[in-house]
Amino acid sequence: MILLFEDITWKLHHYTICDTSWFQPENDNFLLAATARISVSRRDKQTVLLKGSLEGLRLAACDRCREEVKEALYCEFEYLVTTSKEQLLDSSDVECSEKDAITLSLNVPGIDVDEILREQAYLAFPLKTLCDEDCKGICAGCGVVLNSEVCQCPSEGFGSTFAILKKLTNK
Numbered sequence: 001m002i003l004l005f006e007d008i009t010w011k012l013h014h015y016t017i018c019d020t021s022w023f024q025p026e027n028d029n030f031l032l033a034a035t036a037r038i039s040v041s042r043r044d045k046q047t048v049l050l051k052g053s054l055e056g057l058r059l060a061a062c063d064r065c066r067e068e069v070k071e072a073l074y075c076e077f078e079y080l081v082t083t084s085k086e087q088l089l090d091s092s093d094v095e096c097s098e099k100d101a102i103t104l105s106l107n108v109p110g111i112d113v114d115e116i117l118r119e120q121a122y123l124a125f126p127l128k129t130l131c132d133e134d135c136k137g138i139c140a141g142c143g144v145v146l147n148s149e150v151c152q153c154p155s156e157g158f159g160s161t162f163a164i165l166k167k168l169t170n171k
Helices: 113-124 163-169
Strands: 002-004 013-017 030-044 047-061 068-082 103-105 110-112
Touching: 013 113, 030 068, 030 113, 047 113, 068 113, 110 113
Parallel strands: 068 103
Antiparallel strands: 002 110, 013 030, 030 047, 047 068
């Protein structure tokens, strides 16, 4: 969804997006359902305030055992969208303020809401997805899921990558 900058008025406009067509999954992240609520209004001739929230349900794989995990997703966000040329200058070596951090500078006359929602979804995903805090993962030797099966490895051998060092200390 593209909001044309010149069509945004001083009056507060609300939008609700109830599908996940804007989400392009990467790796094992899939949104099963999502609802985005967005409000936009003009602050001045060159600036628009965009606020919103995103809530949904995602399907991912546990990082330890690869079991499917369903997780709730929720985030709130706020952007100042501007077409001001002074905001578009390269400021890579300048420390940014909190206001600068939420400012989105446009090179084109439209706000790509899909891109904003995608970014917010990825920012809301946890860095590590676990089916359970006590997940034991997968055995590196025999490949069984240690949460539900017993390891079939011999007692010596695959236990540690440093097992070879044990032989050196026994001499």
